[in-house]
Amino acid sequence: MPLLDVDDCALVVIDVQTNFYPPKRLDVDRLLLNEAVQRIAWIAAAAAELKVPVVVTEEEPDCNDHTEDIIRAALPEDALTFPKNAFSVWDNPDIAARIEATERGTMVLTGLETDICVAHSALRLHEAGKRVVVVNDATFSPRHAHQAGLRRLAEEGIETLSTKELFYDWVRTIERANAFHQATPHLAVPPGVRF
Template identity: 65%
Template sequence: MPLIDRDDCAVVVIDVQSDFYPARRLDVDRLRFDEMVRQIAWITAVADRLDVPVVVTEEDPDHSGHTVVPIADALPAKAVTLPKNAFAVWDNPDIAAAIEATGRTTLVLVGIETDICVAHSAIQLHHAGKRVVVIDDATYSPGPAHERGLRRLGQRGIEMLSTKELFYDWMRTIQAADTFHDTHADLPLPPGVRL
């Protein structure tokens, strides 16, 4: 498979909502959850600067709240946010239409939960003929469910990259990476990414 082409990418942010998890469920995993939020906020900010479309989903927002503030604040002005009822984004007609409207065939998936909504979305999009890339350090499920979800995706042939790998696929050259950093010095780098 070739490197990830940013001109053919759309980012899909899945269900990173303020009330998705009760606070007590995150006690053990708070650092991992917060790191995922930072990675997604950075990816969406980079996407904004590179004109990569972003589609955001919110599962049952009346119950689970809306997209967490650090990500919401980093979203491009043109990002589309839609409610989600089926676990797989592709199984929601409005979300599928928003993805198709981007004109992109490579979908970069981030969000929660790795073993359910991210996995279902990746599998259904892959089955529909899309190239699907799951960003493993920008997805989350509590406890061992995260690793189980990644294992399932790997068994299905879904591509997995880190935030760092995605960034360098999008940049391609040292000069492009340096120029991006110089131009966007206000954008803090997430853990694991060094320019």
């Protein structure tokens, strides 16, 4: 997989909503979910710093509530949030139009759920001719569904990488990495990542 070009990337944050997994869902590993949400917020903040356009979706916000506060606080000012009615972001005309308006060829996907909305979005964007990269530690599904989703993506030729790999692809050099860390000391290390 070639390195990502930060100037060709757009970030898509899919359905990371406060009530997507209500407390009664006992099959959800809350620690893993929380770590994924923290990484997504970190990626959104890094995208804001590096001028990567961000598109945010919310599935049935009347039921699932809105995007997690920690992520909303990290988003760049020009990030737009869209309601999502089809599982794939590409099958929602307003979202597809916003993705096209970024004029970026590489879509970096994070969010919920790895095996459904993230997978459907990745596959449809790939069919539409986009380069698609799924951040494997910044997506989540309960139990075995996460790994099943990643396996399906791999079988279809969709690229995956970690938050750490994404960051270093985006900055490329020690000089840019150091400049990023000096400008944003609160973003020194992605959550759960050891350098």
